[in-house]
Amino acid sequence: MKEPDSPQRRAGLANCFKQMPLRDDQANVLVSSGLFHIAMTQPDDPEFPSLGIFECMASLIHKINDDKWLHWDQNIYIPYYAAHIIGSYTMNKVEFAEKAVESGIIPPLMELLRGKKMSWVEQRVAVRALGHLASYERTLEALSAYEEELVRLAMDLASTCVDVVYDNFVGVKDTRRRPKYHCDLLTRGVGGVEMENCKAEEWTSQLQSWSLYLLNCFAYKERSLNLICEEEFLKNLCGMWGGLANHVSPAGVGLIRILCYSKYGRKKVAELNEVLESLCNLSRSSDDWQYMGIDCLLLLLKDPDTRYKVIGVAFFFLVDLVELKDLGERSNLGEAITKVLLLDHDHKQIKKVKLINDNNISSKVQKALEELWDWKVERRRKEKALSDEKLEERRVLVGLIKQQANRLYCLGEIEEATEKYSEALALCPLRLRKERMVLYSNRAQCQLLLEDPDSAIRDSTRALCLSTPANSHGKSLWRRSQAYDMKGLAKESLMDCIMFINGCIKSEDHQMITTNTKRSNNVKIPYYAARMISKQMDATWLFAAARSRVNIASKKESHDDEGQYYKEIMMMMRNMIDNRGLSTITEEPLRVKEEINRRKLERARRISKRAVVK
Template sequence: MDNVVMEQACTNPMCFFCIMKEPDPSLRRAGIASCFKEMPLIKDDQQHVLVLSGLWNIAMTQPDDPEFPSLGIFDCMASFVEKGINDRSWLLRDQNIYIPYYAAHVIGSYTMNKVDFAEKAVLAGVIPPLMELLRGKISWVEQRVAVRALGHLASYERTFEAIAEYEEELVTLGMHLAATCLDEVYVKFVGVKDKCKRSKYHCDLLTRGVGGLEMENQKAEEWASQLQCWSLYLLNCFACKERSLNLICKQEFLTDLSGMWGGLVNHSSPAGVGLIRILCYSKYGRKSISESNEVLENLCHLSRSSDDWQYMGIDCLLLLLKDPDTRYKVIEIATMFLIDLVELKSLGDRSCLGETITKALLLDYRQRKFRIKSSQVQKALLETWELKVERRRREKTMSEEKVEERRVLTNLIKQQANHMFWLGDVEAAVKSYTEALDACPLKLRKERMVLYSNRAQCYLLLRDPDATIRDSTRALCLSNPANSHGKSLWRRSQAYDMKGLAKESLMDCIMFINGCINSETNKRVKIPYFAARMISKQMDATWLFANAQSKATISHLGKVQESDDDYEISSNEEQECDEMIRMMMEKKSIASGEQLLDYHKIVQSRHCNSIF
């Protein structure tokens, strides 16, 4: 469309597209500067939206190019945003409704990497109009690009104070957006089942004018997740400086925060746990987090999962355990999860992580263990002490001959346990696997991994999900690399499903499927059908808008007599769910750096392998 405009005979001396084709660099720069100055003053130029769209594309692809920032693009964009906010008749004329969105997006793109550009933007007065967008003067779509731009400006030392002039309002708005944006996008867009009742310019912005309902929903999910993540990024900028912690650390928001999920829709964002970890670096933040059992439990579940952000959950718990003022507020909850990770060698670029966890748990074990009231926790710490201190000391001088002798004994007991299992005496098998684990030297990590995993399968059959999760986690810590043992992943996924922990179950199932893909030597990848069914189940349960849909359903049922039936209250259509699964699986970051198989290949498979 732009090319058509550019090819037509043009008599407008201020035509941006003609000026961009000017071969003389000095004339071209002068013309561009003049355009940026004059464009916001022209009321009825229908070409504005095409120019803004072109500038958006340039800013997205060349955000570090200094030409436009040096010629006044920030003044121009700020003027357009102000015009859209203050002149509603202009905003709703022609296609001008698109202009504030493009203008704010251009500001955000050019301030993304360069502090010099950010300073120019602040001097051009972009903050007040961006604040108006953030307050919701137009819609959630403009809030998305406004909070992105403000977050970039807040991330630089040299522009932070200009942002901090609005600190209390910014933090309050950021918290509100992060907590409510998913509900907002669902109610006002995704849940509107009549396409004719959706905002047309939202539909066109989401899909660039190409694509139907399915693509609109997919993009709306991405954008809603980005709105939440960028709101959290803005809050991070204040939390890093220990500013406004009294607002950010409100218990209700912390609870919401612990449930905000990054990683799949926005694969590079840790979402809620990223901000929680920042808060854990401050004494005030640690105190507030230690007072919420729900936040602590969410951190514990994350620390014992195969989520990309597992290490952040561990970091948070370690920071809380190392602080004398919070240690005994969290130790009884954290211990029962962290004891399963004490043999973890490394996780990503973190080495000796199990040793760090052990030291944190046993920090004052001998001197002050009486402060722990729970006998279960005392027993768990005693077992950790025996495993990591006493047993290691005993085995340190063990000869190779003795190690081999214990290996043979372990294998004999394991075979006996396997035999009992196949005879159906699962409880006897548990006892034998336990005996084998006691006999097996700590250095035989692979053998112990198999024993833990087999015992986990027994607990699974005994309908004991907690024991299954414990043993599967211990097996996964012994695997190399961590979280790579397929059978343990699948067993833990089932156990998490039994406990209703859909997100953790989904993560393990995805990693299990990834292992199946990587282990296949032939060209045709075969995925167990039972795993495909688990993925389908958990994707529905963890859908980004699942809570929003539930709230909308309850609201609809409560007001059924007066409702105009705008909102979708049935479960997701199969096709939409498949597309969501495909998108999320493609974005799931995995250790090998490869992407997961398209979900449609999974659901077509009917191959089911034995996993014991």
């Protein structure tokens, strides 16, 4: 590397790449590590690919079949470095990918992917490299000889890697039994068990996401859809989330959206209620991938073959989004949603479909379609004809009704307040977006106190669609976070709570700017939001399900009396049911009518006046 004469330097490097697979000393580990760092920092430099680095790495990976070589000295580190080097150089340049394929790197990468000789650590970098090869049209065909095996391996990795890593690494109680070379690769010798677990979570999320990316490449070309669309795997996709450790990956929903672009994929997705419900919940969340959930549902509703299978589920989620203006780079999204939902606004056409289609539109959906038509078409047309004077009269009247609702709320008359907010919404002109946002948000708070999380989610979602920008109204975010918590939707609750806290921080920053004061080291975050974050991060932890499975199995084995074990489980579930609701803010009220009214009044006042605490 330090040779000043370029021809001599290149000749020396080429010779080094030829000799490395033939050597059996510790130098190979040091050289592989050095090449790994160079490939990571300079992936577009053509020098090493032109001098035979791919042939060298392929030969080194092939040596895993020699157990004596693999377990001698530090050779066990080499396959990881070799596959990572291949993946880095094939990441951006199609010509490098072609060179890698010509150098015979696919068979050794497949050997690593199978996991028979090595572990999940090597599978992670192998699937990364193969994903890069599959992303180029010129090299995708080179993988066709392994397509079925490759797709099945990627599906299995995506579905099982979380459990595998937990069982073999994160969940190992005696950390001395963790593979040493795993610990070394994860932390580079810096940090202890906490750092190891943190990096293991990040790497596991990447392993899952890169496996899904590989499947995306085949699904995009409508290849192997019969395998990818297997029922069990589609259900598993709903639980695959990039998470906070890998927030740049759309994970499972990214693949579902790719599938929804094909007719076969839409057919399979439309048959599974679990997948539809997951997409619906995503469409009404503040997740970065909200738009993907919306896209999937619109694609399913536009297809005549799937529309009447999904509209009974999707309609009542999407209707809450019809006033959404802009979402990221997408403009007038609400209008696009309205247009798709109202494809059947001709009532005669609806009745005809009901006669010829087994999956007919229910009377509930038909009524909702008529209400949407009246709301988005008829009401808008009538309000356009109103004079400015009439609109101002409406605005004043709505303000008076809102004051009455607020007074009833403070008196603890929650049901009556809810009715008043509804009355105000019925009169409030559509163009008064800010006023309607507040009314929806206030009614959502009432729904929370009435322990109706579904209605609270609907109203807070409508309020968030009316906010500018979308999903920015703090009170609505917090209220929807609580409602999702009541329904056990931890991820959706977590995303709303994070957005709420971000809003608190931005508000504090704005106050600092306007008052010319310096920020203190301790940002003020509401304690109830901090508690919610802690609760939902634990519930959405990548290994939460694996941990629960192991704990339950361990507890079950420790009980001699199986009947006693199930009795305790039932008692635990009963306690969870008794303590659900707004328990993140206050204790659950006693089941006495007078006590309920008193506690609701106290709660309403406390929430409305609660100061932000450190």
